[in-house]
Amino acid sequence: MMNYLPGQASRPPDQANPPTPAPTPTPAVRAENLTVTRGPRTVLHALDFAVPPGQITGLLGPSGCGKSTLMRSIVGTQAKVTGTLQVLGHPAGAPTLRSRIGYVTQAPSVYDDLTVRQNLAYFAAILDPGRAAADRRHENVTRAIADVDLTSRADALAGNLSGGQRSRVSLAVALLGTPELLVLDEPTVGLDPVLRRDLWALFHTIATERRATLLISSHVMDEAERCHRLLLMREGEILADDTPEALRTRTDTDTVEAAFLHLVDEATATATHPKGSTR
Numbered sequence: 001m002m003n004y005l006p007g008q009a010s011r012p013p014d015q016a017n018p019p020t021p022a023p024t025p026t027p028a029v030r031a032e033n034l035t036v037t038r039g040p041r042t043v044l045h046a047l048d049f050a051v052p053p054g055q056i057t058g059l060l061g062p063s064g065c066g067k068s069t070l071m072r073s074i075v076g077t078q079a080k081v082t083g084t085l086q087v088l089g090h091p092a093g094a095p096t097l098r099s100r101i102g103y104v105t106q107a108p109s110v111y112d113d114l115t116v117r118q119n120l121a122y123f124a125a126i127l128d129p130g131r132a133a134a135d136r137r138h139e140n141v142t143r144a145i146a147d148v149d150l151t152s153r154a155d156a157l158a159g160n161l162s163g164g165q166r167s168r169v170s171l172a173v174a175l176l177g178t179p180e181l182l183v184l185d186e187p188t189v190g191l192d193p194v195l196r197r198d199l200w201a202l203f204h205t206i207a208t209e210r211r212a213t214l215l216i217s218s219h220v221m222d223e224a225e226r227c228h229r230l231l232l233m234r235e236g237e238i239l240a241d242d243t244p245e246a247l248r249t250r251t252d253t254d255t256v257e258a259a260f261l262h263l264v265d266e267a268t269a270t271a272t273h274p275k276g277s278t279r
């Protein structure tokens with residue numbers, strides 16, 4: 001028997017049995033040359049990126065840079081999308097993806113004249129219909145309400161909740177089907193610091209315990225530090241795709257916000273004085 005240990009240069013690998021490389025996990029989302037036009041404008045410009053599975057990827061950039069458009073493309077609700085966009089191994093928008101993706105828009109989509117529990121029960125009945133599933137639905141609804149810390153308001157009408165509480169009802173709806181991919185468009189806007197911290201703890205639990213992939217947009221840069229990876233966007237382009245630590249190291253900065261500003265300045269300088277240009 002021949003033992004081959006990686007790094008032992010004196011013992012070449014058995015050509016007939018080369019060491020098996022660690023499998024590269026299939027990305028949860030893979031985009032190639034992804035371009036989106038809205039009205040007369042191109043708002044996403046030939047994007048190439050991959051979102052790794054089971055991690056939290058933050059989508060950050062200033063207002064209007066195209067974060068929501070990118071998320072809408074991924075969940076299959078955006079028109080005029082060209083290029084390649086694969087989600088959980090299928091083309092974005094494929095019917096088979098519907099039950100595998102949870103999507104929370106910026107505007108909470110809840111029924112004001114129903115209570116929190118009734119809202120959840122309504123969506124649970126669509127996801128998991130039938131009398132036989134009643135107990136499971138009840139459990140799932142109770143768990144989702146607890147996940148977003150709304151148990152004490154479960155019987156309140158959604159119309160009587162604060163903006164932040166209504167957003168959390170939307171998030172609970174997205175958590176109902178235990179989706180493999182959660183796409184959350186600015187889920188922490190308008191929330192107080194304690195609730196933001198608790199929600200980020202919940203996002204990490206979802207990623208580690210349920211092995212779900214989370215794509216979360218924000219323009220609050222301190223939230224970037226809580227992500228495993230970041231896609232930094234600006235004017236419909238990806239400025240950087242890396243871990244927060246690698247971004248700080250690469251730009252020799254202390255925070256992701258400083259790294260982002262550094263990259264913006266660098267991109268502006270390159271656009272003004274492209275390499276090889278004579279001034």
Ligand SMILES: Nc1ncnc2c1ncn2[C@@H]1O[C@H](COP(=O)(O)OP(=O)(O)OP(=O)(O)O)[C@@H](O)[C@H]1O
Nearest residue numbers: 038039043061062063064065066067068069070219
């Ligand atoms: N319905 C529309 N028709 C035409 N252009 C649009 C439409 N909606 C958005 N846009 C443009 O598309 C670009 C990207 O918008 P998008 O909402 O994706 O940005 P965003 O980064 O999510 O912004 P924010 O952080 O403010 O939500 C913006 O320039 C916006 O003006």
